Structure formats: C-alpha cells, structure tokens
Amino acid sequence: MSEPENTSNSNSTPLPLPPPPSEEASKLDMSSGEATVKMDALGPLVVNQDGSLSRIENWGQMTELEKTNTLRVLGKRNAARREALRAKEGEGEGKA
Template sequence: MSERLGLPAPPADGEKTTVQVNGESLSLDHLGPMVVNSDGTLSRIQNWEGMSQIEREKTLRLIVKRNRQRLDKLQSEGK
C-alpha cells in the first residue's frame, strides 16, 4: 500500500501560498482550500473569491474538519 500524503496546513493570516513554476513564484491563495471528496479526489470551492472574509473563515473551519474525517475514513478503508 502506498503512503498517503496529508494536505499542507492552510497559510497563516497574511501569509501566501506559492509554488515555483519554471523559476517563477505563483500565488494560489485566490483558489481557496483543497477539499477532499468522499472518493478521495481533490477539488476546490468554486466561489471562494466571492466569499467575504468571515464566510471564508467559517468555510475553512468546516473544510478542515470534514477533510480530516474523510481522510481518516479513506485510510481505514485502505484506499
């Protein structure tokens, strides 16, 4: 069985998530958090950019909790 990698922690307030592509740094903050679907695939919240800060905070708390539950379930099923 291959080892599953966990999702990275969300950035701290004011901190940006970036990746290096061809020597250039790209910010991914506008994409929002990764969502673990019940089948183990990943997706994003489509309306993340249109949410207010308070909506984002509430959604992020929910997503973190649900992602943990889904990852635990998938791991216990051996997927």
C-alpha cells in the same frame, strides 16, 4: 447559395493574443523548504468522499467571515474523510 466574397482581411496575419491581466501573478518561492503553501486566490482543497480533490468554485466571491467559517468546517470534514479513506484502505490490505 453563393460563396462569400473574400475580404481584404482574409489573407492578413491573425490578431495577437490580448495582453495578460494587469494584476501581478502570484509567485511561489519554494527555496525555503517550507512544506506548505497557501494559495489564497484558488481557495482550499476539498477532499471528496471518493478521495478525489476539488476546489470551492465561489471562493473568490466569499466574504472574509464566510472564508473563515468555510475553512473551519472544511478542515474538520477533510480530516474525517482522510481518516475514513485510510481506514478503508487498511481494510482492503487485510483482505488480500
């Protein structure tokens, strides 16, 4: 096999990165001292059974009704999982 010929492009400067999306980025102002912030574009956090956190992958494609129902169910499930994790952590401390 022969080596490819050098083209005039091979020694030129690399192409620049594409411009950022035209939609304005979300900005957070935490100076008010508020303890909670809604990140609507990212979706809610899911508390997994092992205590790890994740997000709902298709949050951006959900309708408003689906999002409302998901938040209702997820809020209850997250609270139950947090409570179970706290109870499990409390049991571990009593055995030591």
